[in-house]
Amino acid sequence: MPKLLIVDDETVFRRGLRAMIAAKDGDWEVVGDARDGYEALELLEQLRPDIVLTDIRMPRMDGIQLQNIVRDRFQGMLCVVISGYDDFTYVKQSLRHGAIDYLMKPVERAELFQVLDRLQEKLKSAAAQKPSAAAADERQDDYQARRHTGDHLVASLNRNQVGQQDLDLLARIGIQFDDPYYASLVIKLDKQSIDSERYSSSDPSLFQLYIQQFVQEILDNRCKGFSFVYSDTEVVAFVNLPDPDGSRTKLLEIAESICRQIKSLSNMTVTIGVGRPVKGFELVPITFGEASIALLYRLVVGGDKVLDYEHTSKDNHFKTSMKKWKWEALEGAINGGRTDEIGACVETAIADLCSQAQTPETVHQHICKLFIHYYELSEDLGIARSWLGTQDIRTLIIEVCAISSQDELIAHCKDLFGRLTASIASGQQHVERDPIQKAIRYLERHYAEPITLKEIADHVFLNTAYFSTLFKQKTGSTFVEHLSGIRIEEAKRRLLLTEEKITSIAERTGFANIRHFNRVFKTETSMTPKDYREQSMNLSQHKTS
Template identity: 65%
Template sequence: MPKILIVDDEAIFRKGLQSMIAAWDKDWDVVGAAKDGIEALERLEELRPDAVLTDIRMPRMDGLQLQKIAKERFPEIASVVISGYEDFAYVQQSMRHGSKDYLLKPVEREELGRVLDQLKAELLQRTPEPVSAEERNEDMLIRQHVTEHVASGLLQGSVHPEDMKLLQRIGIDFDQPYFTCLVIKLDKDSVDRERYSHADPSLFQLYIQQFVQEVLDNRASGLCFVISDTEVVALVNLADERESKIELLEIAASIRRQIRSLSNITVTIGIGTVVEGAQSIPRAYHEAGIALLYRLIVGGDKVLDYEQTAKENQFKSGIKKWSWEALEQAINEGKTDEVKSIVETVIQDLCRIAQTPEAVHQQICKLLIHYYELAEDLGITKQWLRQTDIRTLLFDICSISAIDELVEECRKLLGRLTAGIAARGRNAERDPIEQSVRYLERHYREPVTLKEAADRVFLNQAYFSSLFKQRTGTTFVERLTELRVAEAKRRIAMTDEKIAVIAEGTGFLNLRHFNRVFKNETGFTPKDYRERVKQETGKH
């Protein structure tokens, strides 16, 4: 007896179809019904029907998405779609994805009977092919394991050339020079709490992964995979650094809008910086995760770009500046007792001037995110946070409503961080000037200012300028110019980009300024420099 599952968001249609099937052929067993694609996936897992009869337009997960996921997870299940005349374009897509047939609303008894008879005949004619089925499942498993293994390795920076060849063998070829990462998270508050608690969380992640992969297939080169029950990651391969980033932001915004429109759930997307070479992918992944942390501060259902988000949410407040500088200095110097004392002053000042409790929580979260990035750089995050991850920590902080409790928790956290730094000993990476140099190396393309750099390490602008020259032998502006000109020389020599594009892409105000600075630094105009390189390398 063949089994069938009915999927439609309107109860009256579900019951009507069930009655029509029973009246047409008693052999058909309607084993269940579902009101949308997500519920249908649960039923498919539980009931394993021979066929599924699904509407196309449904909330949360439509029939097309259901069909794609079902085809991957349950390839033996036949599907038939139902649509209105205005949805025929969707029907065509569905047929391309393997739908056996389609029915137009309102469903006519004879048409339904024709489809049921045809399906029944095909099901009865099926001959068991245990070997080929096993081989097919094995191929799918191998592909899945290879993808997950290599993708995980890329995020961690532990991929070998042989692993990349494995990806090529299964049709994934990262042949462009630039990469970035998107981390996509379901906003749980966009899903009914009872519904989420009763569903398999992996179904939501799988839906997001399938949706993002389809968008990437159409608009970019990339691989999307589920990394945990709460996190989906997209690794995107890009041909151009600047222009591709603009397009990537548009793609991410489109993903967010379409998921909300089609499934009535929302996601927040963190985007890392565009990096060159597969070896830099871990940095892009880490930055995408940092960007996503700001969801707690700015809210969900957003695209959060690391560079822009970090810049807009630098830790600033109306607190006396000496308080933050004193705290930063005490932490840098490993003075645990002094840190605990300053923390009390800082938080009491913050609570006194903040207009709302949310403002207090936001400022403290920004501070903790700032120190989380530094702890990651030092490799002492586990020692600092112990068994807690940064996301849980931030949520816990936002649940505290008493000043004394907030002071005590921050004393404990920043005291432990300071102790970890002290135990690690003097470290160049924690030095404010080394930290500033690393910041310049990542952001020299942007309009970075001396004041901005000084603020990031909580130092007075004049003192920072003097200390920078003393420690590096060059002024801040000289170092920034050196980085910009070095990148400009590389792009002039290695690409055919227009000089004006290179000037803009390396942080210069305008072409005239670029030409003047470049000649001062190299002795050549940009055009003459390109010609000289061509002559030296034999390119004519």
């Protein structure tokens, strides 16, 4: 029995069609109905009807947009459009896009039955090509498996840890990531591009489902990647790349294409944060974090664009634009952990900004930049949790941007920057006001990446030669020696606790090649990596015997 889905924004019309179809000798099964294209998308994935009977004019995604998605994503599914007489131009457009037939409102019973008979003949003639019921069940199982994999990746990212188990899940659904580099895209719907009433009356997950399916389609056509719904407002995509440099341009082109095509087909816009490529799947949380931070700049520069972390992290606009206002004392108090000064510094800085800014938006933009700057710093110092607790940085910034009173803004910023300053001042964090301690923490977080002396000196705002001398004085070893030590310790841990190949361990601990790794490892431990692993295994077996 052929299955049919009805899509129309009028409840009475949907009920009327159901009743007429049910009266036709029991030849058809209406498996569901939807109020618009967005609601229909999820039902299409779940129910896989043979026919979609859709109105053209609907308040969110219209029938023509839905028809385009059906044509591209659900091969073999047929569309019939319904329209009023005044919209016959749209009917002709639908027919050009592949609609099999059309009905004019108000739908007459005899005309409906004639169309259904033609559809039944069409389905019979295509029976040889139509997938079997077993194949349809397999498709449904695949859909559920993809959702399960997406849920698992969300949980892994929230723990800030992904690993082989996630790659295994991807492999089970046919996603083979065999290139060495990975990058993340975080795609966020620009809610202001949608009428507020239209958005509030809808299930937000439907918008994300539409975006996720759209993103996956583009990835399937252009690269190796997997997308999934991360939250009610964000979709995340992982892209597998053969190299970090040549593929970066392609990555940005894909992101730009997603922005353009979603805007063109759905009359809504998205903003995309792009993280830098990392080597090894276990480092995916780093590129995901970078993409999320890049996306925060949407609050500063607006939506409907691609925001590349590498570009935003090198952008000096924050530093130069702040020189107009008295931020030096504020930054000094925060970075120095001086809790007794922070309140007065915040009050002076915010009042000065408000007196000179041209618009309220300018005030919010600069404060957003300041929060993003210190969020990145708190991540590097390892104090983001003690500063913000369970609060999300994006929620925090949105709350700040909703404040329209100068007094309220000062009070809010006093609280936030006061807690940040206290976090820096308390416990073990206060020692990291020392640039060498800050540099060491950075090395411990980024040892797997190629790091130069100049890069780390710039990170702690010191001259390269002075930093090199100071580092040797404070630690008793050179920058290169200390970095090699961190890498060797991590390599020893992997050799002891994992079954990774030695070449893979060399790559994932930051060594340029296996020969360099072997040479440094033997210098540090007086044995080769292979001998170290075998000796450790022998000792372990001896202890357990």
